[in-house]
Amino acid sequence: MISVVIRRYLSKDYWDVLQIDKEAFSPSNAAYDVYLYLKYGSVIFVAEINRKVVGYVTVMETEEGNAKIMSIAVKKEYRGLGIGSKLLDEAIRWCKTRGKRKVLLEVRTSNFVAQELYKKKGFKIIGVTPNYYSDGEDAYIMALNFEGQ
Numbered sequence: 001m002i003s004v005v006i007r008r009y010l011s012k013d014y015w016d017v018l019q020i021d022k023e024a025f026s027p028s029n030a031a032y033d034v035y036l037y038l039k040y041g042s043v044i045f046v047a048e049i050n051r052k053v054v055g056y057v058t059v060m061e062t063e064e065g066n067a068k069i070m071s072i073a074v075k076k077e078y079r080g081l082g083i084g085s086k087l088l089d090e091a092i093r094w095c096k097t098r099g100k101r102k103v104l105l106e107v108r109t110s111n112f113v114a115q116e117l118y119k120k121k122g123f124k125i126i127g128v129t130p131n132y133y134s135d136g137e138d139a140y141i142m143a144l145n146f147e148g149q
């Protein structure tokens, strides 16, 4: 059994998060992505194995009293080990304790792995944003509603 520690982001994690973002999403724009997470994100959690950062999740509080998962990624060689699930659990817990009504996110319509993860946590597809991504791909909007829970 691997031991995964989920903790708050510290400034020393910057380069690790940058590398994970670069590998997962944007080879050329990772620095801008991380700049956005630090500027607009309300919280970043990282996952550590043997003190090595192997994943992160970023949450942004929105004006409507909701929250949004800005990004979640796990280093390729550590995927499929339950780390994304643990990160998302922590993000959801954080949103609940802050009294958020809903957690929203966007996901590529082709990203079945991430969609499976989100569905497992109770997220439902509530809409589609056409051409959401710079390459023209549509995004599903997914939501986890705490009201009535």
Ligand SMILES: CC(C)(COP(=O)(O)OP(=O)(O)OC[C@H]1O[C@@H](n2cnc3c(N)ncnc32)[C@H](O)[C@@H]1OP(=O)(O)O)[C@@H](O)C(=O)NCCC(=O)NCCS
Pocket (backbone or CB within 6 Å): 024, 025, 071, 072, 073, 074, 075, 078, 079, 080, 081, 082, 083, 084, 085, 086, 106, 107, 108, 111, 112, 113, 114, 116, 117, 118, 120
């Ligand atoms: C999406 C991502 C964060 C998942 O992280 P992970 O650590 O690999 O996920 P976990 O091992 O915790 O798996 C959680 C659930 O996701 C789904 N899942 C994970 N890998 C899967 C695969 N290869 N195929 C289908 N479903 C998969 C399953 O539902 C899984 O639950 P299970 O293990 O009980 O079956 C990871 O794949 C990643 O970094 N992808 C690239 C970045 C990305 O696409 N982020 C999402 C942007 S919206």
